[in-house]
Amino acid sequence: AQTVTQSQPEMSVQEAETVTLSCTYDTSESDYYLFWYKQPPSRQMILVIRQEAYKQQNATENRFSVNFQKAAKSFSLKISDSQLGDAAMYFCAYRSAWGAQKLVFGQGTRLTINP
């Protein structure tokens, strides 16, 4: 079974600075997807960024980028120019490319932005 581990329960960063959230996963599959979801206090789960395992190029969405290391099974999220609205719980998630397409989540990292 696949597992996802986020080893940082809490992180904090100064506004406008850069922060990196860590995620590692364990799988024997070669095809899969990785996601970062954001959960603000409103509780809504919001997709931040997605990475396909077959793509070597790291995904980027505006201020958000990932460092995907397939051999190391590592998938970190970098947030540049942090803004107050980035404060939230961040979840790393894994999904198989085929079969039952459930998301397997990490434990989450609570990100605080200091003004």
Next chain:
Amino acid sequence: DTAVSQTPKYLVTQMGNDKSIKCEQNLGHDTMYWYKQDSKKFLKIMFSYNNKELIINETVPNRFSPKSPDKAHLNLHINSLELGDSAVYFCASSPGGGQDTEAFFGQGTRLTVV
């Protein structure tokens, strides 16, 4: 215009009661899910339906029974509620079939059992 909507958003009930949470998606997706987020914020799959057929049933007490009357709806009925059932329950949907896209989540239902 909400893509995945759940009702109610909040539910407070006494132990032993039976309650239902409803979910509807207007995205035309084939697959729908129920996830549970516990008090430590950990999210875990409970059930998944594809075109009204149950395809995932994780280790969930049989007091929980999902029902999918059509592929746009997936309801969750819980019998004999217990204190430990208190959590946030999320409905989600995705196209399914190995398509390359993410799951869309509802806003969650916070269930409190007293």
